[in-house]
Amino acid sequence: MATPSRPVPVLFRPFKGGPVVKHILLIGFGLVMLYPLLWMISSSLKPEELIFREPGLWPSQVTFDNYTAGWTALKHPFGYYLWNSAVVTALSVVANLVACSLAAYAFARLNFPLKKLWFAIMLGTIMLPHHVVIVPQYIMFSKLDLINTIWPLVMPKVLATDAFFVFLMVQFIRTLPRELDEAAEIDGAGYWRIFIRVVMPLCLPALATTAIFTFIWTWNDFLSQLLYLNNPDNFTVPVALRTFLDASSDSQWGPMFAMSIIALGPIFGFFLAGQKYLIRGVATTGLK
Amino acid sequence: MSSGKKVWSAALLATAMLAVTAACGSGSGGESADGKIKLRFSYWGSAARQQMTEEAIKKFEAKNPNIDVEGEFSDFAAYYESLSTKVAASDAPDVITLEIRGLREYADRGTLADLASTVNTGDIDPKVLGTGAIDGKQYAIPTGVNAFSLVVSPTELEAAGQKLPDDTKWTWDDYVNLASKISEKSGGKIYGTQQSFNPAYLQIFAAQKGEPFYNGNKIGVSPETIKEWWTTHQNLIKTKGSPDAAKTAEIGAQSVDQSLLATGTGAMGMWWSNQLGGIAKKSGKDVDLLRMPKRPGATTGGMFLQPAMFYTASSKSEHAAEAAKFIDFMINDPEVGGIILSDRGLPASSKVLAAVKDKLPPTDKKTLDFLDKVKGELADPPAAPPKGASAMEDILTRYSEEVLFGKMTPDDAAQKFITEANASIAG
Numbered sequence: 001m002a003t004p005s006r007p008v009p010v011l012f013r014p015f016k017g018g019p020v021v022k023h024i025l026l027i028g029f030g031l032v033m034l035y036p037l038l039w040m041i042s043s044s045l046k047p048e049e050l051i052f053r054e055p056g057l058w059p060s061q062v063t064f065d066n067y068t069a070g071w072t073a074l075k076h077p078f079g080y081y082l083w084n085s086a087v088v089t090a091l092s093v094v095a096n097l098v099a100c101s102l103a104a105y106a107f108a109r110l111n112f113p114l115k116k117l118w119f120a121i122m123l124g125t126i127m128l129p130h131h132v133v134i135v136p137q138y139i140m141f142s143k144l145d146l147i148n149t150i151w152p153l154v155m156p157k158v159l160a161t162d163a164f165f166v167f168l169m170v171q172f173i174r175t176l177p178r179e180l181d182e183a184a185e186i187d188g189a190g191y192w193r194i195f196i197r198v199v200m201p202l203c204l205p206a207l208a209t210t211a212i213f214t215f216i217w218t219w220n221d222f223l224s225q226l227l228y229l230n231n232p233d234n235f236t237v238p239v240a241l242r243t244f245l246d247a248s249s250d251s252q253w254g255p256m257f258a259m260s261i262i263a264l265g266p267i268f269g270f271f272l273a274g275q276k277y278l279i280r281g282v283a284t285t286g287l288k
Numbered sequence: 289m290s291s292g293k294k295v296w297s298a299a300l301l302a303t304a305m306l307a308v309t310a311a312c313g314s315g316s317g318g319e320s321a322d323g324k325i326k327l328r329f330s331y332w333g334s335a336a337r338q339q340m341t342e343e344a345i346k347k348f349e350a351k352n353p354n355i356d357v358e359g360e361f362s363d364f365a366a367y368y369e370s371l372s373t374k375v376a377a378s379d380a381p382d383v384i385t386l387e388i389r390g391l392r393e394y395a396d397r398g399t400l401a402d403l404a405s406t407v408n409t410g411d412i413d414p415k416v417l418g419t420g421a422i423d424g425k426q427y428a429i430p431t432g433v434n435a436f437s438l439v440v441s442p443t444e445l446e447a448a449g450q451k452l453p454d455d456t457k458w459t460w461d462d463y464v465n466l467a468s469k470i471s472e473k474s475g476g477k478i479y480g481t482q483q484s485f486n487p488a489y490l491q492i493f494a495a496q497k498g499e500p501f502y503n504g505n506k507i508g509v510s511p512e513t514i515k516e517w518w519t520t521h522q523n524l525i526k527t528k529g530s531p532d533a534a535k536t537a538e539i540g541a542q543s544v545d546q547s548l549l550a551t552g553t554g555a556m557g558m559w560w561s562n563q564l565g566g567i568a569k570k571s572g573k574d575v576d577l578l579r580m581p582k583r584p585g586a587t588t589g590g591m592f593l594q595p596a597m598f599y600t601a602s603s604k605s606e607h608a609a610e611a612a613k614f615i616d617f618m619i620n621d622p623e624v625g626g627i628i629l630s631d632r633g634l635p636a637s638s639k640v641l642a643a644v645k646d647k648l649p650p651t652d653k654k655t656l657d658f659l660d661k662v663k664g665e666l667a668d669p670p671a672a673p674p675k676g677a678s679a680m681e682d683i684l685t686r687y688s689e690e691v692l693f694g695k696m697t698p699d700d701a702a703q704k705f706i707t708e709a710n711a712s713i714a715g
Contacts, residue, residue, distance in 0.1 A: 049571075134373060138377045246364055251545055
């Protein structure tokens, strides 16, 4: 450090023990933010009757009963519901990636009649609250006789109704230089080939962002899954978790916490795997 | 450029996908694939209730091989959300479980069918049965009954050197004194009781003055009575018989599992009688039911039986006869009673109750004995409350907390409560 020409106020001087103190503060803050999760982990390891009697963070007795009881407490072993959720989520992710990227490519690169109007309508659907659409959508699926199947959850995604992701990709594709498309066109590539060989590989961050958010939102979605999956054989994790609790009779808090921890696993894993793309996606699209 | 062709092929692909997905739908309404009649039965509850219900459904299907009952179930918090969507989409289940506060709302919308002639209700106490009737039509059949009563832990009382009160004679003042003594003797480790803002409590309190909770589409409780009711709450806080206003608000928002009594930090509380089992299990202590205290000179104790829930049938069902048959079976079949026991309240049908009496767990036996004991003093079960009654608990809790926090005078709060409550049930 060169001595500054003017004395710097104490407040702005570089702080020597900086990194260490900064990290301690950040870790402390992180722990505070994590407290609810830590509490849930600790409660899942307590005997059921102690959860609210001793609400502290350190369990006085540790037991894995909640995990074994919770796994088998419902009609099916809990793995069955995890599988149901995995099917819905996987189909949603694939459908969103395919449909939204196609729609985005069309909006960003192709010319067709009334393009501006369609784009405005598409953006308009972002402003529609979910609850406005619920009843008409339910009537539609009920007339199609698709209640109690996973199609009401997946089909909208096949048709690129997640306008948020379409918009995200449109913005991303617009940042790509058109010269690349033109070069490919001169080499004789058609729209499909340009889309698959040129645009998509460059869109990887946007695709990863879409995949991760679709995964998290679908995995955590409750209301539409509750509405369309009435039969306990079709329950997904969020709906199954709710059946541990009932305001009017006996609630099984311990197993509920234990299974919630297990249900967090896939999200956590998926996020870790996709994190580096996500950072890139956020950095390049400015979306979080 | 063959762009036109490409776009067409994409469009074709999408159409093909749609066709495939649409073809995956199940057989159409009311007929399952194997030609059986399909009945949809919606109910709420916990996983344990779902397993019992599935068992009962299997029994019904064994006796009626041409009917296939499909249970649709969720937890209570989400139940009405999905039910109202289905009803709005005219896709209501054939058999719908409702609780008393939602009954009038669905009956007034023309959602429910009259079951008077199709379900056998001969073994149900006519007064209890009357709670499911609206404008002379028997829209709903009660499954079982509960009473709102005082839950006490004798062990905690003993530990604080107190005797069980004589609940045939005790007054609200006795109740406050007992609670404060328990708090005092335990050195602050145990609270005497916890506050309740349940409308059922106010209903009992008002009945002791001869006032009904609802008078048609209006609140029948006078402002004086509400103020008097709050006096008991204020005295409990003053004498430290209950936690202070802040902690009261905090535990009031939690479920019974987190109540003082269930977590071993309280000796008394007020709940529905069917919650006794849960409290006993969570607290690990012996618990018992007592009659509610009375006002000096009250002619009635004001306690009443309330149906735990009702079975109703959709008026738009294509299989009204089968729906009624299923309800009849669930209400009157002793075998079903043996499976469901007291899960939907103590069985409303006296025949079923007699058949399952000995199978009930010990806390339910206690409840049963208690209900038998107080049978002669009970007020008539209240008729289905007006539409909008579901919001009553929230409204009452809000104003009660304003009073206990000292933000509103009881006079002011009582007036405002009545105005807001009336507005909520006027519709």
